[in-house]
Amino acid sequence: MASIAGSALSFARPVKAVNTSSLSFSAARKGNAFLRLHSVPKRFAVCYAAKKDTVDKVCEIVKKQLAVPEGTEVCGASKFSDLGADSLDTVEIVMGLEEEFDISVEESSAQSIATVEDAAELIDKLVAEKSP
Known part of the structure; x- marks a missing residue:
């Protein structure tokens, strides 16, 4: 599940997104938060697996x-x-x-x-x- 704290995104598990034009994250269960990002710059990265x-x-x-x-x-x-x-x-x-x-x-x-x-x-x- 994703959360937004200020301008930072955090995820329960590491997620990579590089060279994408549109992203969509959604939870599997009803009532969970979801996040959709469109028109994302090509060098956008959600987060890294490394520290x-x-x-x-x-x-x-x-x-x-x-x-x-x-x-x-x-x-x-x-x-x-x-x-x-x-x-x-x-x-x-x-x-x-x-x-x-x-x-x-x-x-x-x-x-x-x-x-x-x-x-x-x-x-x-x-x-x-x-x-x-």
Whole structure:
């Protein structure tokens, strides 16, 4: 079920919505709240599965590593390739993430990272596994 607090949306479960022109969420039972959004900007995202703090840190590391020009938007849905990263840049980003979060990313996992959100989700998973 969705709720609106100020201008933020929150959901019981993580929901992704990227590159959509219209969204509609409704509850299955009568009487539950529903939310409909129309004419949504193409880069609209409802929320991320990864923690917001993790996504924010990853965004900062990506901006720094790729020397992204000031004013360029970097968010969870941002693809490394769209930001000008090649395979070497991606390896360097992963190394920066490993250092920042004190984790070790397997090569097979690193190859599946294409977006900031992918990286943040993997980081949250590895940090959770590392915690006793």
